[in-house]
Amino acid sequence: MPRRGAGDERSIGGDQVEGRNAVRELLRAGRRRVREVWISETRGSRVLDEIRRLAADARVPVREVDHEALRARAKSEAPQGVLAVAPPVEVVSLDALTHDPAAFLIVLDGVTDPGNLGAVLRSAETAGATGIVLPRHRSARLSPAAVKAAAGAVEYLPIATVAGVPSALEQLRRAEVWSVGLEAGAPSSIFDLGVVEGPVAVVLGAEGGGLTRLTRERCDVLASIALHGRIESLNVATAAAVACHAVAQRRASRQR
Numbered sequence: 001m002p003r004r005g006a007g008d009e010r011s012i013g014g015d016q017v018e019g020r021n022a023v024r025e026l027l028r029a030g031r032r033r034v035r036e037v038w039i040s041e042t043r044g045s046r047v048l049d050e051i052r053r054l055a056a057d058a059r060v061p062v063r064e065v066d067h068e069a070l071r072a073r074a075k076s077e078a079p080q081g082v083l084a085v086a087p088p089v090e091v092v093s094l095d096a097l098t099h100d101p102a103a104f105l106i107v108l109d110g111v112t113d114p115g116n117l118g119a120v121l122r123s124a125e126t127a128g129a130t131g132i133v134l135p136r137h138r139s140a141r142l143s144p145a146a147v148k149a150a151a152g153a154v155e156y157l158p159i160a161t162v163a164g165v166p167s168a169l170e171q172l173r174r175a176e177v178w179s180v181g182l183e184a185g186a187p188s189s190i191f192d193l194g195v196v197e198g199p200v201a202v203v204l205g206a207e208g209g210g211l212t213r214l215t216r217e218r219c220d221v222l223a224s225i226a227l228h229g230r231i232e233s234l235n236v237a238t239a240a241a242v243a244c245h246a247v248a249q250r251r252a253s254r255q256r
Helices: 020-029 046-057 067-073 094-098 114-126 144-150 165-174 213-218 236-255
Strands: 016-018 036-039 062-064 082-085 104-109 131-135 159-162 178-182 200-205 221-224
Touching (some): 016 020, 020 046, 020 082, 020 144, 036 046, 094 159, 094 165, 104 114, 104 165, 114 144, 159 165
Parallel strands (some): 104 200, 178 200
């Protein structure tokens, strides 16, 4: 993974991972040293059986506990009968993310809901994004709820934290990474942009408010997702899924 940068936070999030997919990918990836796994579900489950096997292979202790004990320890509402204790996610520098000649970054500008943050991370990872950029302030944190919603994506996606999104976009411009802001009503379609075939950062705004004025002004181009029904907008997690896979499809077509 890309290196940390001087002055950046060393890690984000907590020391607990909850949810079946999130814990399974934590063990599969092997990038964080898992201290122990708690399981309260005794009924047969393919995913839980796999978690037990992966933990055994990695020599990670598994504690079989009752439901009440696990719920008392859990920090999310529905841990799905399993949690793991591991160090927080290490962050990387924005500079390191831009060194990838095939950079495909997702920049979040004020997304405050942990569930939306996790869902965006999941969509980004499945679309082949190479990194995530999060502001350190006025943004959802990488909480157990966000990590659970990400379903393991945090184990594979490098994450950079920045003091502000507008200044980060200036840094991306200097590194010759195009920034594409997703904006309702923008004349260009995210499906038709040729610039996404090279190093690109897709910028997503806050729930309800969208991109801030300064972020909008710093984007190289604004693009929209055409809507054909009567509802006027998509929530940020859904918009991210559409945009990420539109970019992924365009980049894949270029390579064929």
